[in-house]
Amino acid sequence: MTSTVELIDFKERLSDATARFLSRQHRLFIGGEWVQPASGATRDVIDPATGAKISTMADGGTADIDAAVKAAREAFEHGEWRRMSTNERAKILWKIGSLIDEHAEELAQLEVLDEGSAYNVVKNFYVRLSADHFRYYSGWATKIGGSTVPVNMPGEWHAYTVREPIGVVGQIIPWNVPLLMAAWKLAPALAAGCTVVLKPAEDTPLTALRIAEICREAGLPPGVLNVVTGDGKAGAALVEHPDVDKVAFTGSTATGKAIVRAAADNLKRVTLELGGKSPVFVFPDADLERAIPGVAEAVLLNSGQACTAGSRLYIHEDVYDRVVAGVAEYAESLKLGHGLDPATHLGPLISERQLSRVKGILQAGLDEGAKVYSGGGQPSGPGYFLRPTVLTNVKPGMTVYREEIFGPVISAMKMSSDDLDALVSEANNTVYGLAASVWTKDLSLAHKLAARIRAGVVWVNNHNQTDAALPFGGYKQSGWGREMGFSGIEAYTELKSVGVYLG
Ligand code: NAP
Ligand code: MG
Numbered sequence: 001m002t003s004t005v006e007l008i009d010f011k012e013r014l015s016d017a018t019a020r021f022l023s024r025q026h027r028l029f030i031g032g033e034w035v036q037p038a039s040g041a042t043r044d045v046i047d048p049a050t051g052a053k054i055s056t057m058a059d060g061g062t063a064d065i066d067a068a069v070k071a072a073r074e075a076f077e078h079g080e081w082r083r084m085s086t087n088e089r090a091k092i093l094w095k096i097g098s099l100i101d102e103h104a105e106e107l108a109q110l111e112v113l114d115e116g117s118a119y120n121v122v123k124n125f126y127v128r129l130s131a132d133h134f135r136y137y138s139g140w141a142t143k144i145g146g147s148t149v150p151v152n153m154p155g156e157w158h159a160y161t162v163r164e165p166i167g168v169v170g171q172i173i174p175w176n177v178p179l180l181m182a183a184w185k186l187a188p189a190l191a192a193g194c195t196v197v198l199k200p201a202e203d204t205p206l207t208a209l210r211i212a213e214i215c216r217e218a219g220l221p222p223g224v225l226n227v228v229t230g231d232g233k234a235g236a237a238l239v240e241h242p243d244v245d246k247v248a249f250t251g252s253t254a255t256g257k258a259i260v261r262a263a264a265d266n267l268k269r270v271t272l273e274l275g276g277k278s279p280v281f282v283f284p285d286a287d288l289e290r291a292i293p294g295v296a297e298a299v300l301l302n303s304g305q306a307c308t309a310g311s312r313l314y315i316h317e318d319v320y321d322r323v324v325a326g327v328a329e330y331a332e333s334l335k336l337g338h339g340l341d342p343a344t345h346l347g348p349l350i351s352e353r354q355l356s357r358v359k360g361i362l363q364a365g366l367d368e369g370a371k372v373y374s375g376g377g378q379p380s381g382p383g384y385f386l387r388p389t390v391l392t393n394v395k396p397g398m399t400v401y402r403e404e405i406f407g408p409v410i411s412a413m414k415m416s417s418d419d420l421d422a423l424v425s426e427a428n429n430t431v432y433g434l435a436a437s438v439w440t441k442d443l444s445l446a447h448k449l450a451a452r453i454r455a456g457v458v459w460v461n462n463h464n465q466t467d468a469a470l471p472f473g474g475y476k477q478s479g480w481g482r483e484m485g486f487s488g489i490e491a492y493t494e495l496k497s498v499g500v501y502l503g
Contacts, residue, residue, distance in 0.1 A: 005379045007050060010113065010340040018109040021210060022055045028064055028229065029212040031071035032222025037230075038063035045205060048116040048348045049338040049383040057205045060230035065197065065237040068226035072168045072195040073243055075223030082165060082193045086142040093138035093191060095218035096211075100131035100183075103214065107207055111179050112339035114206040116347035116384075117302050119339050122179075129466070130183035136468035137187035140489050144192060149497070156502040163493040165193035166269060167245035170238040172259075173208070174251040175201035175350050176305040176406075181250050182208050184273075186215075186225065187468075188488030189248070197226045199238055201251075203350050205229040242266050248491065249273070250307075253404075253432075253477050260480075271481035271491050273307065274474060275404040276434030279427040280310035280463065281415070281449065283440035284318040290461070291439040292326035296410070298437060298463035300331060300388055303346050304358075304408040307478075308435040310463050311405055312394075314415045314426065324392065324412045328374035331388035331410070336379060348384040349407060355384040358407030362389065365400030365411075369393060373412065396429055404432070420445075424452040433475025437463040456482070 014022075025042070027034040041059035046052070058064075075081060081089070100107060107130075108123035117126075146161035153159075169189050173181040178200055189196050200208035212227045228234055232255070239247050239262045246269035249259050253274040263270045280295050282288075298310030315323045337344035349355045359378070366372070375389040388408040394401050400411050415423065427436060427449070437459040438446045450458040456473045459465065466472055466484070473482035481491050 005336045005381045005383060005385050007338045007381065007383065008341040010338055013340045014109055015105055017103070017106040021106065021110060021206070022113070024055070026055065026057045026205065026209055026229070028058050028060050028068070029209065029225070029227040030064070030068045031226065032216060035067075037061065038067075043202065045114060046203070046351070047113050048350050051352075051382050051384070054113050055206065057229045060228040060234045062233070062237040064228050064230070065234055065241060068197040068228050069168060069238070069241050069243050071223040071226050072197050075221060076165075076168055076195040079195070079221050079223055081195060081221050081224045086144075089191070089193070090138045090141040092219045093134050093141060093187065096215055096220070097131040097134035097138065099214045099218055100127065100134065103210070104128075104131075107179060107210060109340065110206045110210060112347075114204045115175060115178060116350060117339050118344045118347055119342070121301075122339070126177050126180045130180050133180075133183040133187045133468045137191040137488065140188070140486070141191040144489055144493065146495075151499065153499065158500040158502055160498050162496050162498065163192075163489070164496055166492055166494055167194060168243060169194045169196050169492065170241065170244045170247045171196055171198045172235045172238065172247065172249045172251065173198070173200055175203040176302060176307070178204040179207040179211070182211055184483055185248055185250070186211070188483065189492045190220070190224065192489055192492035194492050195224045197228060197238055197244070199228050199230065199235045202229070202231040236262065239263055240265070244268055246270070246492070256479070271483070272479040273483065274434075274477060274479045275432060276307050276309065276474065276478050277312060277402070277404055277430045277432045278308055278310045278435040278437070278455065279312045279314060279453070280436070281423065281427070281438045281440075282313070282315045282319065282323055283442065283445065284316050285441045286439040286461070287441065288319065288323065288326070292323060293330050294461070294463060295323070295437075295439065296327045296330040299410045300334065300346065300408050301464050303349055303386070305350065305406050306464060308457070308464050309406070310435070310437055311409065311411060312401065313410055313412045314423070315412060317414050317416045320414045324373060324390065327410060327412065328390045331375055331390060331408075334388060336385050336387065346388065346408065349386060350384065352384055354406065355386060358386060358405055358409070361399055361403055361405050362407070362409060365391060365394070365398055368398045369395065370398060370400055370411070402430070420448060420452075423449065427453045431477045434478035435459070
């Protein structure tokens, strides 16, 4: 079944600031200045809800990455950032958070136009979390210390540790929730005293460019943050660059593996936030009034384009019929449309390429025996929309069970066993290990499952909630290392031991 997506004319809704920003011919941010890419090449920036061009970006390449790394190296070795009092560094990070709040409407509009999500979610969730992230790490800037260590080496010693910034960091981010992804990367690296070259996804360059301006306005010295827009080749040049000390990457598992191989030459440090195939368990004693929309949103947030999407939904047989029907009803009630339309709940997928990829996985699932319970199909009209789809009859081994879909597709499965071992082995039957959620009032059961699911984050009676203070990252092929909390600082520092022989 198909229906039409009504698109509003978004131009009338844009603030002056947003319209001004869109109309600029964007360049690269290197050494605190806007510079043309060496090749002079540009690319169109597309609104995925309409497929129309909304702005123009610079298409950076290897020479631009070289220039950006040089600026970051100069700022790291000879600039003031590392040497600045930590109070001053903290103030600048706090100011970046305040400026994000101040420009929240513009940032949210740019993000909606570039990425497609609904305005309210972007403004009240992602923009707010981005500002909070800088404020949280502003607090860490003054607290990155070491410790004194009692040692038993011969003689008398004063031994201590210090944490030092790793150096020049290459940061590569994906097109889903790009502003928040930039904040997750930048705030801890800057708090630690590193300098950065940021490469946003080619599909969503806008908010990274706006953040560069905000950082400059907040007083970040030139060269500390450099932004090079471009495609995967620019990302690869950053990863291969011999003068980059660390790469922090968020994106697909396949690209993550390519990055690990490419980083081996100078053994640069690597942290990876990759894909997922997160299980969700609904038990009969759960508060179903909350659980039904909760588990639907666990997948449908951002039209399924979230690394933590709870795409494998296990429902206890006692409540299976009610929960599947409720999830389908909820999904059907969501209005698809342009993210700037206040009535919109669900936006489009990011691109034609992504839409056809998702449709391909869905079709493979149907060919393998999965059934469409509700939704499915592409509405008529422009943009890369897909109606939320609930699948049943999904079995282990099927493509839709195994692969990260990254679209609004829920695979509902019946749990016919209360056997904890069976549930745990089902949950862990994936190469991924990013997230999971358990919906029950039985705290003992929830804790037992939380302890045995091999995933970096387990939510109980919730899903997709993150906080700057709470470590985040993946087991298995969902990544290397953790972001957030003190783990975020560890990821951007080297630990040095100093042993002073006192005689
Ligand atoms: P992607 O294709 O891996 O791209 C991610 C970034 O890497 C983009 O900036 C991309 O540039 C760049 N890139 C592509 N090839 C590269 C190469 N050989 N070397 C270096 N950089 C390269 O991922 P995506 O499709 O944009 O994003 C979706 C994926 O991100 C999903 O798998 C999702 O689960 C994952 N994700 C994970 C988290 C997490 O925290 N675990 C959060 C969000 C998303 P171009 O865009 O220009 O190609
Ligand atoms: Mg776009």
